[in-house]
Amino acid sequence: MKGLLLAALVLGGCAPVHVAPYERGYLARPGMAFDAGLGTGRAMEKIHPSKEAASGGGSVGGGGCGCN
Amino acid sequence: MRAILLACLLGCGDAWALEAGAPMPPLAAPALDDAAQPVSLAATRGDVVYVDFWASWCGPCKISMPVLEAMQQKYGKRGFRVIGVNKDVSVADARRFLRQVPVGFTLVHDGGDKLARAFDVKAMPSGYLVDRRGVVRYVHRGFTSESEAALQREVSSLLEEAP
Numbered sequence: 315m316k317g318l319l320l321a322a323l324v325l326g327g328c329a330p331v332h333v334a335p336y337e338r339g340y341l342a343r344p345g346m347a348f349d350a351g352l353g354t355g356r357a358m359e360k361i362h363p364s365k366e367a368a369s370g371g372g373s374v375g376g377g378g379c380g381c382n
Numbered sequence: 383m384r385a386i387l388l389a390c391l392l393g394c395g396d397a398w399a400l401e402a403g404a405p406m407p408p409l410a411a412p413a414l415d416d417a418a419q420p421v422s423l424a425a426t427r428g429d430v431v432y433v434d435f436w437a438s439w440c441g442p443c444k445i446s447m448p449v450l451e452a453m454q455q456k457y458g459k460r461g462f463r464v465i466g467v468n469k470d471v472s473v474a475d476a477r478r479f480l481r482q483v484p485v486g487f488t489l490v491h492d493g494g495d496k497l498a499r500a501f502d503v504k505a506m507p508s509g510y511l512v513d514r515r516g517v518v519r520y521v522h523r524g525f526t527s528e529s530e531a532a533l534q535r536e537v538s539s540l541l542e543e544a545p
Contacts, residue, residue, distance in 0.1 A: 334495075334498065334503065335503055335504060335505050335506050335508075336435060336437070336469040336492075336495065336498045336503045336506060337495075338439070338506070339437055339438075339439050339469065339470055339471050339475075340471065342439035343439075
């Protein structure tokens with residue numbers, strides 16, 4: 315029982331970091347976006363193959379129906 | 383022992399939230415335009431109160447704020463009060479939002495998250511409609527045109543109730 319209690323206490327620390335809905339102001343800032351909306355995402359996609367000496371893998375083929 | 387174990391396991395997530403039927407937490411927060419002036423929620427007892435958590439970065443708040451302003455003007459004389467609890471980190475962001483969407487109801491700033499934690503806000507915007515006896519009767523999470531119609535119905539029915 316003691317071991318179980320210890321496990322519960324320790325595993326409690328594994329709870330994911332929880333961002334409350336009212337704390338999302340930081341995430342809503344433009345600087346927090348993956349793509350700033352200035353075509354930076356497309357520019358990164360273009361540069362990435364030359365940096366990595368490989369292309370593809372940036373997206374998944376198919377229409378998203380999961381049937382191919 | 384089992385209770386402690388259960389509490390530890392449940393501690394992983396916060397399942398508790400302020401729902402209809404609970405008393406409104408009797409808290410106070412500084413006014414948005416004057417931090418030195420506290421606004422007490424307990425002082426609203428006897429009125430039908432809508433406590434609305436909003437922020438400048440919250441999309442649906444652009445819809446809810448003008449609706450709440452119109453409702454405050456429509457039902458204000460009958461004892462309806464809106465208290466807007468701002469959740470912006472910077473008050474300047476809130477002021478910028480209010481220049482675009484001006485409102486006349488009471489606004490407070492919840493910088494330390496004391497109010498948001500007491501109400502356990504689960505979505506933005508979140509609105510808590512409190513009756514004249516200080517009991518939360520309806521909770522609105524998010525805001526759509528349906529919320530507007532429901533809120534109109536709920537407010538007019540609560541205003542009919544005796545304190």
